[in-house]
Amino acid sequence: MNDKIVWDISITAPSQYQAISNGVLLETTEVDKNRKWQFNMDIPMSSYLVAMVVGNYEVEKKMSASQKQMELYYYPEDLQKAEPTYRHTIKMFDFLEQEIGIEYPWKVYKQIPVKDFLYSGMENTTATIYSDQFVVDDIAFNDGNYVTVNAHEMAHQWFGNLVTETSGKHHWLQEGFATYYSMLAEQEIYGEDHYYMTLFENAESLIAQTKAGRGTALLDPKASSLTFYQHGAWALHALRDEIGDVDFKLSVRTYLKQYAGRNVTTDDFLKIVSNTSGKDMSEFKNRWLTNTQFPSAEALQLLRKSNFMEQYFQLAARSISSFDESFNSYKETLRSPVNELLVEEMISQLILHKKTIESLNFIKKPLQPEMLRLDKP
Numbered sequence: 001m002n003d004k005i006v007w008d009i010s011i012t013a014p015s016q017y018q019a020i021s022n023g024v025l026l027e028t029t030e031v032d033k034n035r036k037w038q039f040n041m042d043i044p045m046s047s048y049l050v051a052m053v054v055g056n057y058e059v060e061k062k063m064s065a066s067q068k069q070m071e072l073y074y075y076p077e078d079l080q081k082a083e084p085t086y087r088h089t090i091k092m093f094d095f096l097e098q099e100i101g102i103e104y105p106w107k108v109y110k111q112i113p114v115k116d117f118l119y120s121g122m123e124n125t126t127a128t129i130y131s132d133q134f135v136v137d138d139i140a141f142n143d144g145n146y147v148t149v150n151a152h153e154m155a156h157q158w159f160g161n162l163v164t165e166t167s168g169k170h171h172w173l174q175e176g177f178a179t180y181y182s183m184l185a186e187q188e189i190y191g192e193d194h195y196y197m198t199l200f201e202n203a204e205s206l207i208a209q210t211k212a213g214r215g216t217a218l219l220d221p222k223a224s225s226l227t228f229y230q231h232g233a234w235a236l237h238a239l240r241d242e243i244g245d246v247d248f249k250l251s252v253r254t255y256l257k258q259y260a261g262r263n264v265t266t267d268d269f270l271k272i273v274s275n276t277s278g279k280d281m282s283e284f285k286n287r288w289l290t291n292t293q294f295p296s297a298e299a300l301q302l303l304r305k306s307n308f309m310e311q312y313f314q315l316a317a318r319s320i321s322s323f324d325e326s327f328n329s330y331k332e333t334l335r336s337p338v339n340e341l342l343v344e345e346m347i348s349q350l351i352l353h354k355k356t357i358e359s360l361n362f363i364k365k366p367l368q369p370e371m372l373r374l375d376k377p
């Protein structure tokens, strides 16, 4: 992890296959019945990020706004699935470059599905590998898709690959950051309410972990995945609220510039935040990084800054009331413009009350048919 070197990989394989590895493909040469692929990298990287894939693949090549080449690999039989699988890829890539404020450091970014993969995805530098269970057609896309994993592994290219933790104690610098920036990328696509809903759902899981006595501190190398990923993202949300957008973005930019191609600790990051914002970070560290409990009161305060969350909490509180008591609240929820997330919560309460959407027949017009899908318990 701490030995970063420049890798130039070559692969020799039967020529009917496609070989893929980190970096730019310099050349291919025929060697008897085989072919040799020669790849070039020019920034040092850790050995756990090396990737080699050989198989039957087609590739779709696209360009980002910054003229980085995107190589989107798919199995030859999956041509129809390529578009839904890679939907939003360029938009998220362009967004991350803008949001992070540091150009993607390499010339090419490849994504390759593989069979029987142990994880959802692995963010190998310039060559993310992901489980082919995320390869979906247009219809299956609605039930589950690659968007979140796509954004997460993409964000790792900066957080994990360009700068790398010195040890497991600082694992949130990779997983917390990748989770946070993938949430921002999804916000760009699905909107702010979706972002807050994700924060809220993650907080519920973290509170449950604390209540079950299994809470772990973010700086504990043996912390749970829930802590590293979701608590880590929460810590960054809280930090941004505390120091403001401008200082937050400047801190992240400075951090990536200063430690590009190197290893980092949490204190390296906090020192930059402190210098940038002029604020002492020890209270933040105690509350969010070394605390084994999830700070639920602070999290609730932060959620309440969203008008949508306020509306959501008011509606959610109705779940212990009777249908008649909640009737006006439901009526309010259906007032145009309708918020799909609020309607989903309302419908789940109707199911609890053993009522159907027809029992709210005073106003059905703003509802789109797809919003009624929860109406069938």
Ligand SMILES: [Zn+2]
Pocket (backbone or CB within 6 Å): 152, 156, 174, 175, 178
């Ligand atoms: Zn990750």
